[in-house]
Amino acid sequence: MTTVLARPSAVAAPARPEADAARRWRLLAVLAMLSLLLLWLGLMAGPSGLSWSGWLADLGSDQAALIVGEIRAPRTLGAWAVGALLGLAGALAQGLFRNPLADPYLLGTAAGAGLAVVLVLAGASLGGVAIGLATAQWLARLGIVLAAFVGALTGLLMTLALARGAHSPMRLLLSGVVVAVVLGAIGDLVTFVSPDALRGKQSFLLGSTGFLGWGSVAVLVAGFAVALPLARRYARALDALTLGEDSAASLGLDLPRIRLVLVGLLALTTGLAVSQAGLVAFVGLVAPHLVRRHAPAPQAFTMLASAAMGGVLLLAADVMARCVIAPQELPVGVLTAVLGGGYLMRLLSRQERE
Template structure:
């Protein structure tokens, strides 16, 4: 039976609500500018074309797509590790992305010096912006995937989730230490790393939208195909193996999807905290479903969370702008504290 056939009336209503929130957020995003609410019809034709078509529209879509990838990755991580506190950054992707960013920033002065000595002046002058833009995105993506690959290598694959989780912690500490050592050699890399760690959706453009959308279109069907593995793992590894599932191979495939989602989102928006952790929690609090609908609804919840967090970051202190990762960390932390408090009272 397809997972779509197992949707309950409650989950269908939740999906409709999340879709409405996404559409409303995308529409409102077209009217939120540096001065707060700026209705599109108040702008002249050229300003509408530039602001709506090249800045606000891709930023809103990019925020929603990055949030969807983080929500999907969070649901996968929590299902794989059977731990509601698992998040997409557990396997070393965050520290790997941070190390990649710091490495590029630390190497930029050396690269610029070598370029000035060996390349024509025009080409050398264009190298700096390239490193500051595309180079950082590529470094974050490669670093995130490299961190997960190192974790998998140390753990000997994905057959033992507890060992994989512990290796992820070790890799996170190791790569974080290497990043700190690089910053001692090149202190100017600290500011760039801080901006990356705070998370930002301000530079999302149509290229980012195409990349994020493509990865989501690839990852979501693959994750849904592996949903039955996560359903079986709820009963325990032994029971899941007795059902004839090749758990090591299927776990590895889901870990690859998790790494791809996380690496892509991190490379475009930085380390946006708590979205991947909170989105599946919200869905499970509202509906009881198997992992197929949970994965899809978590992606939609993550999209809505990051989109509305981006709107709040742009509007709350306009004309200044808050780092969206700081806002999601505060709101996500408060949500989890309230949730834990309610569980203590109920217990």
């Protein structure tokens, strides 16, 4: 497997630091304005799509507090928070593995969450038939959201056990692939035994922001408030890793401990996002790409900007998902996969021509 190294801007000092700093501030300002615009559009998007008359009618109705305050507002804010967590997780994964093709789902977290959800659904439909149903019923008591989070952490722990810690990034990466394949196969076997769980599994795999409430927003925001400062605390270590393992070790860095902490943060951010919105594709992969393309910078800025970019991308996809075929909705994960995949195809095509 060929490893493509990212192009970190921390390796060489920029030729025009003032211009680069201004470029970064401009990117953050643009992302902030886009976030505000999309938050307003998210509040406006209703059964008739983006309609000014429909928006005014919603505000003037007796159900305005319910429609806007209890349904659209938490969904809109939650979609931004899920995207921010995925964007931060993508920056962590690409910095940790020094590979711009790394995404947040590499370490078995997505497969573990998917299997936990399938066990919950199978346990509810089979009502105690033996497929490890003691586990399934225990997960059912937790609920799908908590089960997905527990499953994501379980997938990560299996990956760490197979890789014997976080000493070798390559071994960690390969272990994540193996764990994902095994857990995915077990999930397929469970859905074969319990076909009723297939519909719920498909909904989870396609991703959805339609069930986000204020409780979800509180959990997502709290997780993001904890993860972002901790991740930026280790940003200099990731910058040092771009110089190579030996160079980073010569600076006195405890690389195994740093990798373990970063893997834990990656699991926390990914697990929270997956448990609340399912598997939303490409946001964590594309967001850091867009940041590095428009404002190359050290990891501390890349993490912050990638989080903001991820929030913008997922919220834009959520608004589109509600409006394209209104009053019906598209799964938001389908739109992110189409748009993110299209962007990467265009990028690869341009690089091939160059």
